[in-house]
Amino acid sequence: MFYLDSWQLPSSIAMLVFVSSYFKPFSNVLAGLILGIFVTFSHYLLFYHLDWEREVVKKPIEIRGKVSKILNRGSYSYIKLDVAALDKFHVPPFKTVYANVAIANGAESLAQGDEITGHGKVRLFRSRKNFNVFDAELYAFRNHIHFKGKMNIDSITPVKIGWQEAYRAFIFKVFRNYELGWLYYVLLSGDKSHITSQDIESFRELGLSHIMAISGLHIGILFTLGFALLKTAVFILPKKIHQGININIGCLVGALCLAGIYVIVSGMQVSAQRAWLMAALGVLCYFLGLRLSLIRTIVYVLTLIVFFSPFSLLNIGLYFSFSAVIAILWLLSQQKQLCSRKHSVLFKLKWWVLLQGVVFLFLLPWSVYTFQGVSVSGLIINLVMIPFLGMVLFPAIVAQCFVSLLFDLQLIGGLDSLLSASYYVIKNWQYNWLSMGNITLQELALTLLFILLVLSRITARYACIPAFILTARWLTLSSPEWQVDFFDVGHGSAVLISRDGEAILYDLGANYFGTYSIFENVILPYVRANNISLVHTIVSHDDGDHAGGLTHLISNGYSDSLHAFHGGKYQQPCVNGTVRFGKLTVTAIWPKEKQNNDNNSSCVVRISDDQYSLLLPGDIESSSESKLIKMNRKLLSSTFLLAPHHGSKTSSSIDFVRSVGGEVVVFSRGFHSPWALPHQEVIARYDQAGYKMFDTALDGHVQIRMFSNHYEVFLAREAKNLWFLR
Template sequence: MDTWQLPVSFALLVFVSSYFKLFSNVLAGFILGIFVTNLNYYMFYQISWQNLVIEKPVKIVATVSQFIKSGERPYIQVKIESIDTFQVSVWQTVNANLSVGKHSMPLREGDKIAGIAKLKAFRSRKNFHTFDSELFAFQNHIYFKGKVEIERHDRKERAWQTSYRHYISSVFQKYELSWLYYTLLTGDKTKTPKIDKEHFRMLGLSHLLAISGLHIAIFFSLSFILLKVLLIPVQSFLKQDANIHTFGVLCALISAGLYVTVSGMQISAQRAWLMALIGVVCYLLGTRISFFRLILYALTVIILASPFSLLNMGLYFSFVAVSCILWFVSKQNRAAGEPLKWLDKLVWLIKVQLLIFVFLFPLTIFAFQGVSISGLALNIVVIPLLSCVIFPAILLQSAIFHVFDVSAISLLDTWLFEAYRWLLNLNFHWLDIAPITVRQLFAIMLIIVLLSNPLTRFYSLIPIIATSLHWWLSPKPHWQINIFDVGHGSAVLVEHNGKGFLYDLGASYFGTYSMFKHVVVPYIKANNIELIYTIVSHDDGDHAGGLKDLNFLGYRDTLRAFHREEYSQPCLLKAIELGSLTIQSIWPGQLQGNDNNSSCVVMVSDGEFKLLLPGDIETDIESQIVAQYEAHLNASFLLAPHHGSRTSSSAQFIEQVDAELAIFSRSYNTPWRLPHSDVVRRYHHFGYKTYDTALDGQVQIRIFKQHFEVYTARNAKNLWFLR
């Protein structure tokens, strides 16, 4: 929220409340919301000494909570107890992600360590349509990252939750789908391979990996049924006034609560258990409660306890899905007066799945820029299978494993794994859809809600017409430039009429994580861009690191226009049309003395606005290019050469280009201290406005016929608690 919006909203509510008493409740809720949010932030999230312990050696005492990467030099997450003289308050959680130096004794979760650490405030790259690591870190109380040299290591007995997870892991370790069974019983997704998370997303089954209302309902029902069965032999010995049904409901509620606890107290699980609690209380008191109040009470408790849970998309998925189910059931109960047949139950299940699919459709597009087209059909089969077969089977296996060394689910595991492989081979699951804004999401949800009620269907025309007019009247950019935040390196995508030209691929780390695959490709897919041409300026790792993934992911042909049939450097000097844009490579013609000076220099132009991409050329090459092209070198936008190094960006070059904007593509807080302060002053001296991907995140320039607009990823999600 911008700084002016809060006081203006408050003033408007005060004014309206003075004339309409109804709005006084809204004003009271508004004030309560601000108070609760600020209280929660300053009690549980604010650390006054954070900036006093970074960028210097500090003494640290912490407990190992998680292994992010194992090995000789592991990367771990720790829960900090103290840093130097600063003690963490008992009501706060302060986590840090640390790389560990050589250490003789292997670490395990729960161990207490002490040593010397060098910490940095947690900060990540920021791009449109990619995972927001900083928001994730805030939600999980991760304040620092860095490295630690361990001086003292105390082996501790595993905490009960760690012991439980270790036991469940040992129960299922030999099965093909061990990660799935482990996740279902613990809520811990660290053992789930990334590729399988992606497969479940494409299949529309991601909700199975997050403990939610479905899991709580299954656990509650199984606990209730099991208890009733166990009490059958002793029913004749119980007093006549003993209410076995009530006892079973209470035990099932407690059992479900234990499941929520061991699964990590996930928001979706808390919500489901709260609803179950409210329902059980109302049942015991003989009170009827509408589904709307049930949802409202549970949501109120969660928000009061943790207002920042509103930042978790899972909360919205969870509440929308449960609201659909409760609304549908409430409507059916009024019409149905006799027991349902199996066919009727199947029809109900199909209708509920269809209802959930429709209401979650816009949320899925907003969160994932696409939707699973197979999820609707799969869930009709998978949910009963999970409820009636998989969950009871893995619970049974967990219960008997400690006593009997029996593989009770071997055959089931084989069948499930083969079915999983068969589904993946069908390869028609996911449909990419262009992203939508928060306003568009709200409008679509409002339209769906209005259409669902015959009395309000006519009024759905209002948001439909308003949204259509807004889309129709909003000016569309003629072309667009995206300078991605890829750390130290560069990756620039020019898009025009659904087609794209990519300049550089960013770096690749450890041979497994490339910026091209994890930053550029998600953007291309989210916006349905067809990549036509790719230029790799030169073969330095921070520019060509994604070359392997470019070839592997099917974009190899995009290199041919400028890099020949078989990729080679330097680039060919030529001009190619991309719609109404001209892409012209103007340097080097032949290899120079080093890779930097052999960078492919490219000019992209629509006849009115120009973009100059110079790679890592240095001052002597800048002078040659200025002498060769003179006024033809003038541009509107300039990617600063060599990330703002003082070996580039000469005064002569900056003056000759005479652009309006210069963008530094670099990493935050690196040893090279880029961009150099002299270079920044030089650009400002010649009237440039500068942007910096390390500070601004992805820089997006939208170019219209007579003007351009600049948007940055950090400003797009400018949350006050992350500033």
């Protein structure tokens, strides 16, 4: 569905047409695929597509909208604007259009919910595209963020905040003085804006991320609490209820409504929708006296979610959520009398441990595919945390909210201190997280197919087929001898040279406004995802687009990697010399002495083996290029080249381009470059010299893998080529 103009879709349809002509049951699959395409495209046109979006970009326009969220306030103020109109175009009431906007004036008086009018410029949302890193473009699409821009505010109309904002403000006020107040706030609101990146990372390593994602666990707890409270209220009523009234149905519907309100105030997360729909289906079946099988229950709920929100299939949380549910329902179906009073407490404890183990195994492939690892401690922590959340923590924080309506009283201070101390201890355990490296989408699919086949006695015999294919794939897959990654970092550069799990990093990208570090958000996640040890770091020069992440490199424990080329105490320019890196020779060949400016003092590095070589020249200009040619022309000869100074016409002289004599050149630059890089003259020079050109602004992350007798180039924008993101 998401590859409408690629070969996969027509080939899949052709195969289904052929198979269904001989096997009639497959005609239902074909009909389902066609319906899926129709629903997806209709949903896109109705809720996502703007036929006028290109008519409002890159020109002065009037901007009107409502402040949805204040992303950053200060000298650099940034808001998320719920757009009402851009220029003469108005947003229809059934569509949501957001724009991330930098505010030039009046930001200090803005509040969430204010309606503002102003003038400025917008452009279509576009972000960096890298392998194994958070996909900001896909996130923006799913959340209806169409534009970025800048504006000057002409008028501000304060508006009374809505009920959801008022609810969240109340919850935040109730728990703001607690040590883990951010956690209680998330549990009751679903809003994660107050969580630090460190806490997100800690919860992931502890296997507790599901607690912060409103899911079946939360809906189940609230549904159960609601049912119990309503049932209790019915029995303590002074008047007797007529025997003809089914009390259970009334309580179930009431609990379902309460859970539905919780789903709405928590942001309508996919996992919460799934859980509520399953609860609603259960209530309906109870009312009608029906019994549904495991497969039918899951299929019905998934069909409803996909029908009303087909792009939720792009949310990895959907797969975590349904995999956990399948694991639980499958295990319970194997022992239907589990909850019987005949079983001892010890038996039920054993089954609880088994249940956690089964859920862990079902989620393992998804965890490795998404996070390149798995939480080991989470298997143990969840044995305690899940029942504690349902029986103690959730009722306690709900009670605290009700008490706070009448009294300014901290009801759960002791519980908060205990939890905070426990959290501090367990997050510092040494072996919380096991890194397992990357697996491809094909390997994930084969692993999941193996699990599904094993679940049934009828199909278990066929599980050996995906297992054999997966094993053969791993045994025959050849690893590159070394690899070069040119990250898409916008205007700037960051290049990683890796072999056998170790790497050299050349440049660190920028640090935007002190709030967004390329090193921490692009380079470091990639390094960790691929289990890479950073041995050496070379900073070409101290310009912000090359050395912006230096403080974050040091704060993350990589200061020793600077020593070989920048001395024990960091210095510029770099230290010339040669370092052996396995079979690779790494040579800093320039500058011999400090030049007339930082650009010309860039550290020029050549990395080579017996067959291929890479030249990294930083931002040197034509004057330094000429000196390098005179000094040692042969030393410049390389297979791959990072274009000097991002393709500026002050660099890449004809003599330099010819002296390198490479096969591939990569331009590392931003898509919206005010300097119109790479310059057309520079492109012409490389073209005439026979180079194959790649551009991180157009191709995204450029990855080159070197094998014994050939090399392969992979591009992030080709790998993530979704039709609605082009």
